[in-house]
Amino acid sequence: MPASTLGFDADRIAGISEDLFEMQESFVAKPRKEGAWSRKQILGHLIDSASVNHHRIIEAQITGSIVFDGYAHEQWVELQEYQEQDWEELVTLWSSLNMHICAVVERIPTEVLDKPQNEHSYAKTAFRELPSDQASTLGYLIEDYFAHLQYHLDQIINK
Numbered sequence: 426m427p428a429s430t431l432g433f434d435a436d437r438i439a440g441i442s443e444d445l446f447e448m449q450e451s452f453v454a455k456p457r458k459e460g461a462w463s464r465k466q467i468l469g470h471l472i473d474s475a476s477v478n479h480h481r482i483i484e485a486q487i488t489g490s491i492v493f494d495g496y497a498h499e500q501w502v503e504l505q506e507y508q509e510q511d512w513e514e515l516v517t518l519w520s521s522l523n524m525h526i527c528a529v530v531e532r533i534p535t536e537v538l539d540k541p542q543n544e545h546s547y548a549k550t551a552f553r554e555l556p557s558d559q560a561s562t563l564g565y566l567i568e569d570y571f572a573h574l575q576y577h578l579d580q581i582i583n584k
Contacts, residue, residue: 434527448512463508465510465512466507468512469502469515470502470507471519472519475526475574485566491542491545491546491565492544537563538564540563541560542560547561551565
């Protein structure tokens with residue numbers, strides 16, 4: 426398993442999923458604070474992020490490019506009405522997507538993960554923004570994805 430998964434693998438995703446399944450609908454549906462997303466909406470955002478980043482990871486391997494468009498994450502959450510979705514279905518979808526991403530990442534050769542590229546979009550699209558004049562890699566995108574995932578899981582799981 427590449428280090429770029431930041432400790433995420435199928436077993437860890439399954440363990441987190443078990444913790445998420447135990448959360449009560451009434452708890453996950455409440456906004457975390459005034460004007461903030463609920464835990465359901467945050468998990469929906471993580472589903473969207475998984476979908477977008479899965480596509481990026483595959484496209485980067487096909488095209489050799491790590492230049493990507495951003496996406497309107499707030500509108501994605503709103504339009505998909507995650508707040509109205511069933512929590513168990515959201516957890517199942519999140520879990521499946523992330524187990525698949527872990528399996529995909531495990532199969533990427535190190536030389537592909539670590540190939541430096543001068544052109545990237547991480548100054549605009551990354552969770553941990555990276556200046557555009559600094560070379561980067563596909564591995565950085567994957568590490569950034571898992572850092573973003575952990576950040577939001579902490580919001581969901583920590584009360």
